[in-house]
Amino acid sequence: MSKTALITGATSGIGKATAELFAANGINLILCGRRQERLDNLQSALGSKTNVLTLNFDIRDRSAVSEAIGSLPDNTEIDILINNAGNAHGMDTIDQGSLDDWDAMLDINVKGLLYISKAIIPQMVERKNGHVINIGSTAGKEVYPKGNVYCASKHAVDAINQGMRLDLNAHGIRVGAVNPGLVETEFSDVRFKGDTDRAENVYKGFQALRAEDIADIIHFVVTRPYHVNIADLVVMCTAQASSTIVNKNL
Ligand code: NDP
Ligand code: 8X3
Numbered sequence: 001m002s003k004t005a006l007i008t009g010a011t012s013g014i015g016k017a018t019a020e021l022f023a024a025n026g027i028n029l030i031l032c033g034r035r036q037e038r039l040d041n042l043q044s045a046l047g048s049k050t051n052v053l054t055l056n057f058d059i060r061d062r063s064a065v066s067e068a069i070g071s072l073p074d075n076t077e078i079d080i081l082i083n084n085a086g087n088a089h090g091m092d093t094i095d096q097g098s099l100d101d102w103d104a105m106l107d108i109n110v111k112g113l114l115y116i117s118k119a120i121i122p123q124m125v126e127r128k129n130g131h132v133i134n135i136g137s138t139a140g141k142e143v144y145p146k147g148n149v150y151c152a153s154k155h156a157v158d159a160i161n162q163g164m165r166l167d168l169n170a171h172g173i174r175v176g177a178v179n180p181g182l183v184e185t186e187f188s189d190v191r192f193k194g195d196t197d198r199a200e201n202v203y204k205g206f207q208a209l210r211a212e213d214i215a216d217i218i219h220f221v222v223t224r225p226y227h228v229n230i231a232d233l234v235v236m237c238t239a240q241a242s243s244t245i246v247n248k249n250l
Contacts, residue, residue: 002050004028005222006078008059008116009085011038013185014135017215018082023049025219030078032068032085032116034058059085059112060104069119077127080222081120083113083157084135088150088191102149109153113160121164125171131222132168134161135214136179141234144243150191154179158232165231174229178217181236182246183209205248206239 005022009015011033019031023046031042032055039054046052053072057064086109090101113134124130139147140154158177165175188199202208214235221230239247 002026002028003079003222004030004051004077005080005082006030006032006116006120007082007084008032008112010042011035013187013211014180014183014214014218015082015084016042017211018084018218019046021212021215021219023052025223026050027080027222029053030055030072030076032057032059059116060107062111062115065112065115066119069116078120078123079130081117081124081130081132082135082218083117083132085112085116086135086153086157087187088139088147090193091146091150091191093146094148097149105149105153106156109150110156110160113157117160117164121168121173124173125168128172130168130171131174132164132176133218133221134164134175134177136161136177138179138181138234138236138243140177140179142243147243161232165229174226176221176230177232178214178221179232179234180209180214181234181240181243183211183214185211206246206250207237208239209235209237 005027007015007019010019010031019029019042022029028051030053031039033039036056039056043052043054055068057068089104090098134157136157137154139151140158143151161177168175184203188202192198217235239250
């Protein structure tokens with residue numbers, strides 16, 4: 001029987017590419033985001049390949065999260081949860097950073113991930129079946145200048161990933177993280193608040209990862225046999241060696 005995956009942040013970048021690849025492989029989809037037009041477009045584009053439901057909610061809003069999950073048909077069984085929604089907001093030294101940006105990153109990347117996990121994991125525990133993939137980052141493995149709070153949010157994802165794996169082990173639920181380095185998506189547009197020149201500059205002069213590269217890895221992770229759990233995976237483009245070392249002469 002086909003599996004069902006719920007993907008947060010499916011309207012763009014890594015989440016969208018994952019939705020497209022999962023659809024091509026017959027995985028049923030529940031796609032989440034806030035941009036309704038993009039959710040509608042995904043439903044039309046992927047609906048002929050697999051079953052697609054869409055949910056529009058802000059992951060920061062815990063009532064909206066539980067209402068959205070509660071609105072799914074009664075017989076919905078989510079086999080795979082891709083905790084992907086997230087962004088960086090701003091890039092400033094710690095003395096210059098904006099409190100609104102800090103709230104956004106911690107509320108979305110950390111608390112939002114927890115809200116959706118809390119809405120779905122108990123059903124997995126009851127069924128003793130499930131697979132959770134947390135999208136972390138190299139920013140969760142090291143800290144770079146002006147990355148302070150974004151890095152903190154992704155270090156939290158790293159800790160939550162480990163904690164989930166420990167706590168869900170007794171229930172046979174697989175938990176793992178995929179931690180990408182630089183991926184060219186709308187990520188930097190969001191980080192730099194629509195300053196497209198600054199955003200494009202992040203990926204200039206080298207071949208960054210594409211959203212499709214990460215989708216491919218996520219699909220690999222979820223298609224391993226049940227006894228294989230990819231617990232923690234870091235992936236960078238060849239030009240990148242760390243958050244601050246990127247070879248632009250390849
Ligand atoms: P994008 O900006 O392209 O996508 C972000 C997604 O998150 C969108 O679908 C957006 O949907 C959703 N999202 C953002 N805020 C909210 C919110 N408040 N409520 C619900 N959904 C929200 O970025 P990426 O695809 O690059 O990022 C996806 C994940 O990958 C993030 O967790 C990011 O931290 C991580 N990552 C990205 C890297 C990169 O270099 N790009 C590298 C390492 C990790 P909508 O706006 O419709 O709500
Ligand atoms: C995104 C990668 O290096 O911009 O998580 O923080 S980085």
